Every structure is written in structure tokens, then in C-alpha cells.
Amino acid sequence: MTQNFRLESGGLINRGKKISFKFNGKNYFGYEGDTLASALIANGVHLIGRSFKYHRPRGFFGAGVDEPYAIVQLYRNGETEPNIKATEQELFEGLEAKSVNCWPSVNFDVGAINNFLKIFLPAGFYYKTFMWPKSFWYKIYEPFIRKAAGLGTASIKHDKERYEHKYEYCDLLITGSGPSGLASAYAAAKNGAKVILAEDKSRFGGTLLTSDVNIGNQSGKEWADSIVSELKEMSNVTIKNRSQVFGYYDHNMLVMSERISDHLPKTKKYHPKQKLWYIRAKEVLISSGSIERPIVFGNNDTPGVMLSSAAKEYMKVYGVLVGKKPLIFTNNDSGYETAIEFKKNGINPIILDTRKEPQSEIIDEAKNMNINIKNSYVVVAAQGYKKVKSADIAKISDDKEKLGSIENIDCDCICVSGFWTPTIHLASQSGNKTKFKEEIDAFVPGTSKQNEKTLGAANGIFTLEETLKDSFEQGNRLSKKITNNDNKVSFPNVVEKKSAVHDKFWCVPLPKGKNYKRFLDFQNDVAVSDIEIALKEGYRSIEHVKRYTTLGMATDQGKTSNLNGLQLVSKIENKVVPAVGHTTFRPPYTPVSIGAIVGREVGKHSKPTRKSPMHSWHEKNNAVFVDAGVWLRPRYYKRGDENLFEASKREAKNVRTNVGVCDVTTLGKIDIKGPDAAELLNRVYTNAWLKLPIGKARYGVMLREDGIVMDDGTTTRISENHYHMTTTTAQAANVLSHLEYYLQLVWPELNVNVVSTTEQWAGAAIAGPKSRDLLKKLFPKSDVTNEGLPFMGYIEGDLFGVKAKIFRISFSGELAYEVNVESDYGYFMWEKIIEIGEEFGIQPYGTEALSTLRIEMGHVAGSELDGRTIPYDNSLEGLLSKKKDFIGKRSLTRKAFAAEDRQKIVGVVPLDKKTSIPEGSHLVKDSNAPLPNPKLGYISASCWSVEHDNPFSLAILKDGKNMIGKKLFVMSPLKNKVIPVEIVSSHYVDPKGERVRS
Amino acid sequence: MLYIKCPHCGMRSQNEFSYGGDATIKRPELGKEISDQDWDNFVYNRKSLRGKHWELWQHISGCRQWIKVERDTATHEIFNTLKANEEISL
Known part of the structure; x- marks a missing residue:
């Protein structure tokens, strides 16, 4: 292909470097420094797409960010991107682009029939047509509209770019x-x-x-x-x-x-x-x-009609002619500058100036160059379908109302200037x-x-x-x-040509008997007649007119259309433009790619991933991981062909019979120091804390001011004024903020400091009947007997030279310990536990087995402490001190919280002892009751009890206290299951809690 | 994005802070008798003011201090910021 419209010389492009590209499957050449638009125009291509509504042919209108027409689907390095402005896209070797919004092709577009049906597609047609029959909308109207309208196609592939x-x-x-x-x-x-x-x-x-x-x-x-x-x-x-x-x-x-x-x-x-x-x-x-404003006239959307400043830019920057028989239609001196540039490049333009007798230096220059100037002349309509072929022009009266006789003159482009916005x-x-x-x-x-x-x-x-x-x-x-x-900068001498005042003319009247479409918004196909209809129908606010007609709502956001739209509304409404006002400008000024907005927070990077110091050990030992907040935790350790169910059952069983070890590094840890530390604990926890001896741990529950359980965990008194608090993994950050809030704002008189030490300690929970035997071998110098380290006791130990904190606390309900060492020794600790634990049959266990163990013990966790339950609901009312006040206590006297038939935690066992109960299921009295079936409670957590070898669930049940022994139904409409169940105590294993004390 | 002057750290962007609600609410003293109405007012009832008001922010990604910020809810203008222990003068 030859670049027929490229000037012999000039422009800021690099003619030494040819660049090949493809548009709609055809090969072309341009130069380095071209945009896709300038390169296409150089090759004489002016048909680039179809309009949004009527599928009228679309060319180029501008040369930059204001472009309403030239939107393409871009292909680059195996990726595709929709709605790229050809006027902004710089040319590169191998660029490929395609037209959008046309089917099957830009030259023959089926949707163009809309152009002839336009009488049926007036302003607000979305709201008026396609309304009945109702069933047609989903099946016929909408799919057709979606295919016919719409812009480019987004890629469904993962974007590999950064x-x-x-x-x-x-x-x-x-x-x-x-x-x-x-x-x-x-x-x-x-x-x-x-x-x-x-x-x-x-x-x-x-x-x-x-x-x-x-x-x-x-x-x-x-x-x-x-x-x-x-x-x-x-x-x-x-x-x-x-x-x-x-x-x-x-x-x-x-x-x-x-x-x-x-x-x-x-x-x-x-x-x-x-x-x-x-x-x-x-x-x-x-x-x-x-940005230059267009003047509105008939068929002003025909390819070849463009802004005069764009025509000048294509010549001066890209060395490209937008046409060889240009017609310049202007109401100010800017059009003359474009005409002069054409003339300098050997092209003879014709200027139509709406002004009667304008005089200025620029006009004199144009006259001296013998440019054909017609004053008081307008373009009535562009003629030509896929490209301008001629223009109907006429003289216009001084009051700009009446047109003279229409003449037709040949031209291949119409460069418009309606002054500047x-x-x-x-x-x-x-x-x-x-x-x-x-x-x-x-x-x-x-x-x-x-x-x-x-x-x-x-x-x-x-x-x-x-x-x-x-x-x-x-x-x-x-x-x-x-x-x-x-530092003053000396002001340079400036030479520029003076301009004459512009003519406030923006819209050419329709000649008698002609009904040309005169477009305001080129991308959304909003014509003068659409605004007229909207106003006739009673729309007054410019914001409403915008939304009803879609004026200025396309991807160009009306950069070239807004002011002319306002002019029209003000004229019809007989108001001045400022009284009509403009619509609100909102970011972004021009489309921004979603990729740029998202940045690097994609996939795995959408949140941080926290790993425990033992992570690589878990990886090496076939751990299957699960996201726990931002942490990655082993869910189970796969052996052979085991699935999740089999592995977690094996791991949990091993804890109940031998000994298991679980990575509990993720638990939140807060170091609390100061003479008033005990007082702080006493105020934030529901139970009593003032008399906790040194070397002892205590379980505590924290409420929000509204009485809802916020978090639970154990806190240990390390020394006189030093406590070590643990929180749940999920609430660690919130609990710290909570403590800081009370210390800084509510009780600044308390002499206490809190700091997060979650990442400073690696933790391993060692649980099972043989855990003490293992501990003896891990800490031969420490007394870990039941007397030396009783339940809820704490000692410091020496793990082969590494200082360790040993807590005798249990989440599994077995005899259990939690050992903490400084994070850097976590891996060492873990390896030692596994190595020495071998003779006791130790197995690591993941979160799934951990859940099983706590569920069958009736220990509550996040699924029960879900921000909707109070201590009573979780059978934690025994921890509510009657002697002191604490955060949230006053709320517990609220009527609903103190109701006799208040919900309470219970155990649920299927009658057939076989069917697993889906979490989130509802508990109902009668499975055949008409809908909506009254819901009595919900299943909060389910497991396969390794102790009883049957399914077991926890539930929060209305009047749970009086429901033990009752038979109900579990219903899961999602899984289409109805399971007859019996309500039992939530403490399904070791209800007296003897094991933890053994 | 708001630009908040932390009284401890200086001007910092909003994404370093977390919001903490009305700063003029005083927690009733522990252990004191309080009517249901007053307790409800403390726990739940908040004015949704248009205009200047004092609110709490915590500089969670900075010094972790709770601070008091006087901001216009309609214009986002920030007039004043105080440390947790400084009294608001209304």
C-alpha cells in the first residue's frame, strides 16, 4: 500500500523508519512517530468504525484525547484491548487493530439498518421501545441490542502485563x-x-x-x-x-x-x-x-468531517493530508490557519466563514495567498456515505436564520471550527x-x-x-x-498574528423540506432532534437531559459535544447558557485501564500472604494449605491417596490416642506490660483477673460494648507486671486496636503498654495422652509433671539451648501444651518435636483435624463467635463476673439478650449416625411445614466425631437449654437435604473436662 | 484521598489510618448506674452531621495512636487534629 496522503516532507515523524501494521486484516505502512490514526489517514483510510446506535459510518474527528469516533480493538503481543482511540495509539511494528461495533464488517454492517429505522430509535428509546411483550426482553430484545450496540470486547484471558x-x-x-x-x-x-x-x-x-x-x-x-x-x-x-x-x-x-x-x-x-x-x-x-468545538450541520458525522485543528495537526506533526479538496467551515480565525497550512502544502482549500466582514492579520495572510474565501456562508449538509464527496452550502442571512439557495460543491473533507472550549x-x-x-x-x-x-x-x-x-x-x-x-525569568518577545472576534454561531438551520440528522454527540449518536424530543417530553435539568438522551455519556465524555448541547437547550428553553449550567465533571477525564487501577494487587498479590517459620517443613511433608485470613495454614498432611476427610480423621484420631503437633504460630499474641496490666485485663475480659498468680494462664472472653462476643483466648501472667495475651488468628489486629483505644482514649490513667508479638513467636501445640511423655524428653531439665506444670500452668524451658515458653493449655480437649520459641528457632523446634515424638507415634495435624477436635469437645471458635452471639449463646455465661463491671456488661441486660428462650449452643447428631450435616443448614421442627418454615437455629460447625465415629455438629438453637434430647430436622435447601437429628449437649466428648487436667 | 495531619507523625495519607467514629462520645464510667436510654445513646445513637465535626482515626500503619480530627463531612476540609489526650474545645 502506498501512502497517497503523505506529504513529501515535513512533520515530526521519522521517515527513516517504516513501520508495518494491520487494520481489519489489511497490511499498511506508516512511519515511526505516527499514531494509528495518522498512519491510516496517510493510507487514505477514513472508514474506521460504526456509530453506537445507528451504525452510521465513522471516520476520524480529532487528533487526540477528544476523539469520539475512532475507537478500535487493539491486538498487541498476543493480547487484546478494547476501545483504544486510534488518535492516541502510537504506531508500533506489528500493530494490529480492528473496527468495533460493526457486524459482519465495517464496510457491510447489518446494524446499519438502524439508520433507516431511526424514527423508532429516538431519545430515550431504551425506555420506550422493547417494552412488550415482557418475555421478549431477555430472549430477543436484549441479546440483539447487546450484539448491535456495545463497543469493543474485553479479553477474558488473564492479563500478563504488569x-x-x-x-x-x-x-x-x-x-x-x-x-x-x-x-x-x-x-x-x-x-x-x-x-x-x-x-x-x-x-x-x-x-x-x-x-x-x-x-x-x-x-x-x-x-x-x-x-x-x-x-x-x-x-x-x-x-x-x-x-x-x-x-x-x-x-x-x-x-x-x-x-x-x-x-x-x-x-x-x-x-x-x-x-x-x-x-x-x-x-x-x-x-x-x-478543545475545538464543532459547528452543527446536516450529516455532520460523515467520515471526512473533522475538526480544523486536527487537520492542521495531521499536516504539521505527521505530514499527512486529511483530504486533497478541503472545505474549511469556520466561525473564527482558526480555520484560516488550517487553510494556510493546506495552501503551503500545495492544496487549494475553500473557506466558508459564517462572519460577514471579518478582518485580521491571519485573514489578510489567507487573502494574500489567494485562498478562496466565502463570507456569510455555511455548510448545510455533507454528502457522501462512507466518505464526504461534496457539500451542500448556502449563504446565510445576517440574523443567521435564513438560508440562501443551496449550491453543491465538490470536496473530500470538511474541516470545522466552531471556536474553542x-x-x-x-x-x-x-x-x-x-x-x-x-x-x-x-x-x-x-x-x-x-x-x-x-x-x-x-x-x-x-x-x-x-x-x-x-x-x-x-x-x-x-x-x-x-x-x-x-529568580525572575526574563520574558521573551512574542510574535503572533492577531485574530478577529469569533462569530457565536454553532448550528446551521435545516433547509426547507430537508430533515438531515444534525449530530451533537458523535459517539452516542445524539442529534439535535433527540434533545428537542427530550425537552418536549418535559426533561428540564441538564443532568436529566444528559441521562435520557445519553448526550456526553460515551467514552469521550462529550469533550466535543457538551457545549453545543447546552447551547441547544438554552436556545429552546430561552435561557442563557449559564442558567442551564453544565453537567458535573467526574474523574476520569479519559478512560483508564482497569489494570492500571488495580496495579499489582492481582491474584495472590491482592493481599499479603503470611507464612509461619515452619512453612517449608509443612511443604516438604505434603501439607495441603488453606487460607486463614492472610495466613497460609496446613489443612491436612496428605499420606498416599488420602482425601481431606480420611487424612483429618487419621490426624484427629492420633491426637486422641497418641500425640499430635499443630502449628499455632498464627494465633495473635500481644505483650502487655505495666503496673496496671491486671486492671486492664479485668476491664476488657468478662471474668476476674486481679488475682491470677504469676506462672498461670487463664481463659478469657472479650465483649464489644454492645455485648456481642468479640474474641476469646488465654492470657498468661509471665511476671509481676508482664502478661502474654493470645487472640484468635482472625481478630488479632482488631483486639490490639481495641486495647489501644481504651488505653489511649478511655482510661489514659492506666499505666500499661501493649504491643503485638504475633510474629516474634513460633508456636506448636502438642496434644494427646502421650504429650507429657514427649515433653519430658523435649525438656529433660524442667518439671513437667502434673504437679510441676498443672493445667493452665506456665513455665519457661530450655529446648536444647533455645529458650522456650511452655503453656499447659488445650484447644483439642486433650492433655496438651503449647510451646513458643522465638520465630527464628521455630523450624528447629518443630523438627525436634517431630524427631523426638516419633517413638510416641507423633503426627502433625492441620486445621481440619484441629476443628474436629474442638467441635466434638464443644469448644467455640470463629464460626460461633461470629459477631452475632453473646456469652450465653456460647455457654460462656459462667465467665461473666457478677462482682465487677467490664466492657459490654451493661448491654447484656437488654431484653432480647436476657430472654428466657434465648438461643444457645447445642450438639447435633443425625439419627442414622451416618449422614453428614452441611454447615449453615437450618434447624426446623417439621420438615414438611409450609414455607417459610420457621427456623429454630443453624448449624455453625460440623465434623466427623473421631471419638464416637459418627457425624457431629454444633448449632446455635433457640431455647437450646431446653432442647437437649429433642428430635428436630436439619434442612439444607442448597444441598437439597433433610436430615432427622437429635439435639445433644455441645460437650460431646469428655464433658467433665478430665483429660485436660490428667 | 484525605491528607491527615497526625499530631505525632505529620501529614500522612488516609490509607495509613482507620476510622473510629464520633470523637465526642464519652464512655460512661465503669460500675456506675446508667439508664437504658443513656446506654443506648452511648452504644448506638449517633448523629449523622453535615458539616464540621470531631471524629476519631487511628494511625494504624504509623504510630498506632488514636487521634481526634475535626473534619467537615460535606467538604472533607480538615481544620484541626489533636492527640488522644488533648481535649476537644467545642
């Missing part, structure tokens, strides 16, 4: 590297301020790259280049291209997405694809420039109260709420001299405030 997040702080963040951005950055940098300058495009300079101006004795572009290279050398300046600041949040935090690898065929090794910057800036200078998005997001500026027919930032200031075109200032002056000054002033330096 995305990173970065936090940054700076004195000044400057968003945009046009004249105002460069000038303010330069002034601020000279004052030594820490500056971040962000540019969305690949090239710095903004409009300086395309405008015909001189600064000092350099061209605009040369000046920009020299400032940029100077800024790059300064250590206090971070200057980033391909970086879009898209959101302005609270307290001067802005978020920027940097496209690090999107312009490369493949992301480099160790590089991310994109990086999201969270930037906290002391001051923000918004230099985001302005300041890009106020970031300012508005920051909370700035925008105001309407009459002279430019647009909103500009008003009163700031945060530390932001808007410069240049984004602030409605359209002359270079004024822009530079203001920007140098603001950059200097704001940085001086921070650094106290005042």
Missing part, C-alpha cells in the same frame, strides 16, 4: 506541556521548586507544535524544545510524556496514568505496561489547553465553581476550592503573549511561596 502504582509528592504539579505548562514549569523550576510536568501525548509542546508563532528568536516549537531539554536537566523537575492526569481528588491529590509500554510492540522485561501515579501536590497548575475538567473535579465567559461562549474556572490555578487556553486565554506572561508569573509566584526563592 501495572504499577507510585506515590509522589511535589511542590507544583503542572498538567499539560503547551505554552502555559512549559512557561510555568520553567519559572517554578528556576525557583528550585519540586515540579512534575505531565504531558498526555508523546511529544511535549502542545499547540506550539502546530502554531505559526515566534518566541524570542525561535519558532514556537524550537522554544518548546529548548525549554523541555533544559527542564530535563534539572534535578528538581520530573517531566513525563504519555502521562495523563485524569483525576483531581480531595486534599490536592491527583492521579496520573503513565503509558510506559503501550507504544511498544512488547513490554520490555521488568517494565510495567502502565504506571499509576498518586501525586500529592502543594499547588496544581492546570495547563490542559482547549477550555478544558476545565480537572478544575471542576477539584470543586472549582466554574463561570460562563460570554466572550468565548464557554465555561472557565472560577473560585478555587483547593490549591489549583488554571492557565492559558484552559482558562479562556487564547493569545500566546498573555498566556506566557500569566504562566511565567504564576509559576514564579507559587514556587516563591514554597521555596522563598525569587
